[in-house]
Amino acid sequence: MISIIGSGKVGTAIAFLCITNSLDDILFVNRTKSKAIGEALDISNAIPANSNVTIHGTDDFSKISGSNIVVITASTGTYLKSRTEMMDAQVKMIKEISNKIKKYCPSAIVLVVSNPLDVLTFIFQKETQFSRNKVIGIASSLDSSRFRYLLSEKFGIKQSQITDALVMGEHGDSMVPIFSRVKINGKNVSEMLNDSDKKTISTETQNYWRSLRLLKTRSEFGIAKNTFDVIRAIIDNDELVIPASIVLNGEYGEKDVALGIPVKINKNGIKEIIEIKLNEQENKLLKISAQTIRNYIKSL
Numbered sequence: 001m002i003s004i005i006g007s008g009k010v011g012t013a014i015a016f017l018c019i020t021n022s023l024d025d026i027l028f029v030n031r032t033k034s035k036a037i038g039e040a041l042d043i044s045n046a047i048p049a050n051s052n053v054t055i056h057g058t059d060d061f062s063k064i065s066g067s068n069i070v071v072i073t074a075s076t077g078t079y080l081k082s083r084t085e086m087m088d089a090q091v092k093m094i095k096e097i098s099n100k101i102k103k104y105c106p107s108a109i110v111l112v113v114s115n116p117l118d119v120l121t122f123i124f125q126k127e128t129q130f131s132r133n134k135v136i137g138i139a140s141s142l143d144s145s146r147f148r149y150l151l152s153e154k155f156g157i158k159q160s161q162i163t164d165a166l167v168m169g170e171h172g173d174s175m176v177p178i179f180s181r182v183k184i185n186g187k188n189v190s191e192m193l194n195d196s197d198k199k200t201i202s203t204e205t206q207n208y209w210r211s212l213r214l215l216k217t218r219s220e221f222g223i224a225k226n227t228f229d230v231i232r233a234i235i236d237n238d239e240l241v242i243p244a245s246i247v248l249n250g251e252y253g254e255k256d257v258a259l260g261i262p263v264k265i266n267k268n269g270i271k272e273i274i275e276i277k278l279n280e281q282e283n284k285l286l287k288i289s290a291q292t293i294r295n296y297i298k299s300l
């Protein structure tokens with residue numbers, strides 16, 4: 001069973017993908033019980049006719065007991081200018097949720113989706129003392145999808161022609177698009193863009209959510225697909241390589257912080273942390289990003 005904490009826009013979009021692909025049974029746990037039950041009733045009509053999966057909703061955390069995977073998409077409100085705006089309330093929320101997951105699901109793999117992503121991933125791991133390989137913050141893969149999309153628009157090509165579009169670091173303004181590895185039809189993109197182009201694309205990647213907010217309230221489908229891919233990799237024991245947030249213990253020269261770096265995911269959670277070679281500027285920006293997150297954590 002997959003438990004999804006928070007049956008809002010993001011939680012329901014993830015559940016819809018899991019259910020329509022018959023991945024596993026889903027349980028929504030939401031602060032407002034009627035919303036959990038209502039969303040489950042709606043999505044239950046999308047269960048394929050030949051499928052055995054089920055979906056239910058509750059406000060009772062004890063029902064998550066036995067879940068192999070718990071996804072946290074709960075949110076106490078809506079931020080407008082920065083993902084850290086509601087940090088205190090979100091940290092208080094994740095501490096309460098982490099105590100309940102530790103009590104009822106001590107062996108689960110936990111995917112953190114709620115913002116501020118890296119801070120909450122760090123707090124969750126510290127509160128529960130779960131193995132850091134089982135606490136995965138999902139966001140840098142979404143940022144990478146956005147980076148890839150913006151590059152495809154810039155060059156007027158299909159996204160499938162672009163490989164290794166990777167964003168590392170904070171799921172926030174200090175995130176680092178890694179230009180040195182991106183290839184278009186096998187050619188290094190770094191040679192096709194000048195510094196000003198790179199700066200523009202980096203800023204657009206960082207501000208993607210702000211641009212999107214001007215057009216619709218909040219995003220849900222991109223993060224849902226990226227989270228679904230991770231859930232499927234865990235269930236099917238596929239080896240999925242994506243950037244995700246994990247508490248670091250010396251990798252990339254960082255500790256006492258969680259941030260987005262490339263990892264390999266399988267049935268056990270994070271099987272491997274992948275240390276890739278970055279250029280000097282990218283290394284410098286990643287250090288700044290790590291320090292930005294650490295400063296938020298220290299400010300709590």
Ligand SMILES: NC(=O)c1ccc[n+]([C@@H]2O[C@H](COP(=O)([O-])OP(=O)(O)OC[C@H]3O[C@@H](n4cnc5c(N)ncnc54)[C@H](O)[C@@H]3O)[C@@H](O)[C@H]2O)c1
Nearest residue numbers: 006007008009010030031073074075113114115138139223
């Ligand atoms: N990681 C990413 O890349 C990414 C992308 C998009 C959104 N997000 C984040 O995902 C989170 C959810 O976004 P959304 O648009 O679905 O929000 P939403 O407001 O639509 O849904 C949040 C739900 O959480 C519930 N909730 C609040 N506190 C709870 C608690 N303690 N226990 C159980 N349920 C609780 C609320 O009742 C609500 O139904 C936000 O923090 C958002 O910033 C992350």
